[in-house]
Amino acid sequence: MAEVLVLAERAKPRATCALLTVARRLGTPAAVLGGPADPAARALLGRFGAATIYSVTAPEVAAHPVAARVEMLGELARRRPAAILIASGRDGLEIAGRVAVRLDSGVLIDVVDVAAGPDGPVATQSVQGGAYEVESRVVRGVPILAVRTEHITVAPAPVTPTVSVVRVPFSDRVRAVRGRTVPGDLATAAVIVAGGRGVGSEAGFDLVRRLAAALDGVPAGSHAAAEQGWCPREMQVDQVGTIVHPSLYLALGISGSLRHRSGMHGAGTVVAIDRDPAAPIFQLSDLGAVGDVHEVVPELLAEIERRRAQPVIFVEE
């Protein structure tokens, strides 16, 4: 069976296992790993069916993660794999697009499911936030699939992987982009946890801060919370305060006035916790949790802590 290249990421074990699960439907999975194939990596990748691990160790792999992975996949694609699978996400999309140009191969984005077809993989894509489902195929080159791995149920299929250390020539171009990190702020936050009148008090607002910290996000407040003085004005989300565009907006005790919605309707995913099932915020929520924030949020914090204590929970099929 032909090899299917899976871009493995140490920092994203679940996504990597999901890609391997899907890859098994198309051929023999081979993990492409930046860094050494240490025992932990071998155990995890082997458990999900990686027959081969291509390990690339070079300083560029950590210092220039995206460009180095483009080179790695470009090099390994000479082995004519049946497909290349990459987890969606900012870096993943860039890598997928650039490898597609290198190989002059078709790339499918937002893939939520994959099946083997007579002429190669058939992908199901979720379009417009799930409003449409599109079935598509790559008809030229090595099919490159950027998979939304959250949609995949992972299932183990243990093998003992063969480790192959690969040398990739990294040219100067790989070092063109430099990176460093700085602390985040509200206007550009990817994860925002916001509290409204429903948090009840300045002390209650502490729940907002704690949940924000637990999700590596930034705390914020509705105008009601800011007016009550529970949070500073700089944390207010609406047209007067800050208009936000996070990937996740978690609203705690915010009814969702027009004023508030105008500041956050650009959010990718909206989750609201509110005790009133008829709160307008639920109309634009992907998940609406009906309950008292003072009861649900402490439970949620405990649940998050529990899950963090056992990092990867795999579903056995």
Next chain:
Amino acid sequence: MRIVVLVKQVPSMDADLSFAPDHTLVRDDRPAALNAADSCAVDQALRIAVRRRDVQITAVTMGPPCAVAALRTALVLGADTAVHVRDEALHGSDALATSRVLAAAVARLGFDLVLCGSASADSGMSAVPAMVAERLGVPVLCFADHLVVRERKVEIHRDDGCGDRRVLSAAPPVVVSVTERCGEPRYPRYVSRLDARDKLISEWTLATLGIEPAEVGLAGSACVVRAATPRPGARRGVLAEGDPTSVAIRVADFLAERQFL
């Protein structure tokens, strides 16, 4: 400094999308607007232009005749000139083909900086900017929430969802894609509306760019769509009810599913 801004006309999000029998999006005669992130890209170009005198901003679109509206908006927002790449053969182009055409147009114009939106609202692949950069052989900085352009260094800030922000930098020439977090585009002044009427919109075809029709469009695309099915009600509105513990677990499951945990 030559700045090229790639702008795309997208169907208005108030109306549902509709697909033609060949599974391409119906774009004619439908309410449409300049992609929101692209108007931020034009605005960013202007912010660079107010700080220096030598900036030339060209807006480029590839699309059917009605896509000229995106260029008009870009000119009103402050672009100096515009290029419309239109050709019957382009219908149905995938991202690979789109990036081929856009890169050829950018190369023909010459550039120090290419600005794009980070994703378009219709298909939203977020891959075109990286693909254009790869073809041009220059670095790409994607998903800028904040952009700083200096003589020898272009720097972006972006939030990767881990609390901290990443700062990425590269030396121009470079391609940058910006998110709507960059800042709301400023409302154009009345005079710039009037001025825009006199600005030049050039029309280029595949022949202008030296691209064969067979390399683009439905014929030259490496991806084919076999079916498109609407999933009404798929998006919003799941309510979790019950005791606080089970509600909390539903929320945790949902966050884990979407990879926020």
